[in-house]
Amino acid sequence: MSALLEALPGLAMIGLMCVVAVAIECGGNVDRQRHCRAAAFNLAYYFTTTAALAPVMSIAASGVAVSLNSIGGGLVALPAGGWWFPANVLAILLVTDFLEYSYHYAQHKVPLLWRMHSLHHSEEQINATTTTRQFWFDQIIRAMVILPIVGLAIRTDASVVVVARMLVVANGIHVHMSLQRGWGRLWWLLNSPQYHRCHHSFLPQHIDRNLAPMFPIWDILFGTAYRAAADEYPPTGLQPSVRPSLLGAVLWPLRAGASGR
Template sequence: MKVVDIATSIAINTLPMLALVLLAMLAERRKPVERPALAAARLNLPYLLVYGSSGPLTSMALGSLTVAAVNMAGGGWISLRADGWRLLPSFLAYLLVLDLLEYLFHRAQHRFAWLWAMHSLHHSDPAMNASTVVRHFWLEPALKALTIYLLAGLLFATPGVILGMYAVLGFYHIVPHMNLRLGFGRGWWLLNSPQFHRIHHSALPQHYNCNFASLFPAFDLLFRTHHVPQPGEFPPTGLDQAPTTLWQAFSWPFRYRQPADEASAPAPSSNPAVRNTSK
């Protein structure tokens, strides 16, 4: 592969997300939950660049590519239409089903030890902010491609325009991670917010194993995993351990350990070594 092709691939994978994260970090300064922690961003932003340049398994578009590939191979039990007025209901149907699958996958990440070993990298950020959105173990996109997006391709024959709309909407995930005093009040169940998702990342025991939603907290309400944010409720975040170098982030599942007797329940709620949040 030519150097120019590699550079183009890296740019496509990283630059849009990097630009939006930087803009969100500027917006956080207006009304932050806590003083911005530049140390976390100094790891997260270079991690995005390395993560995005490490090959197709980490591509942000891998899920959509998987759906398209399965459709080309003959998958797609339900044919979605994107012509005229049918585009909106087709997109909403695809969006809701994919968000449900994301919710279920997220629940599994907090239930099974081998998935939690990877996902705990995301939860290890001691100062959650917009750059936390890219702090995921590099193998996770491939696992999602082989599970929820494979299933989506078998369920739906999805037009490319819908896949593109879904990929663009994915940039919204920056917002719930922002270090920002922003919640949606009584409309908390309509769309994920920085307050609702911060509770999911909380280091406090009363917040363990709740608010798993990706976009729509209505799924947490449906499955009774919701914690309704209270006015002014913005807890501290993080785990007892956190990477300090890129290599530690890339090898995270082999570094983060929990007590052996906690292996059957690997979510943060089962970890007695959650970092001390007392000031």
């Protein structure tokens, strides 16, 4: 229960950010009824699974803290204070994004990981809350592997980590928004709703492309980048189409045909 209470502020913040983003989306050219139904399902799934996983995440966080204390903190100590603060935030974001890119690449190439990750790609009415539509065991893997690596690699102030985490969450919500928005010639600098929508497309030219969560530079370096045309706004989801129930989402990898694209 204490772990759940500790997680509530973060859940509330993410929920509020998602609600505001969905409200912005509904002011645009979307089917509001379908949009709100999809958002409600994603948030119900997210809050249910996150609440259930709170004790596990708490144990994982404790394990990271013990590991960091045993070596005196991260291996690379970043300068603190003043103008170093944004540089520290950027360093955390770059390291985290590279690790997330690497894991995301594996999710698309390793059948077992894809069976879990395909829940995220089953979203046909992509919206701001789609960022929360992650299979629950994927979240455990991130907590046990990616976050500890970042913590063990870099030593910095806790405030830097908090700000970086907030930016990661905000980016995840933004790039999943149903907005026909790209950065034009600066597409390579930062992920955008258009860039990431192509990643969620089931069209052949988009499969396994645009894997970077925040910085497209990883896609460019490793040959997975797809530069969308100015008016490119493809359909999303899996083929054949699948719309799971809440229980179906919790048990997603056990579904027959969960490996479909």
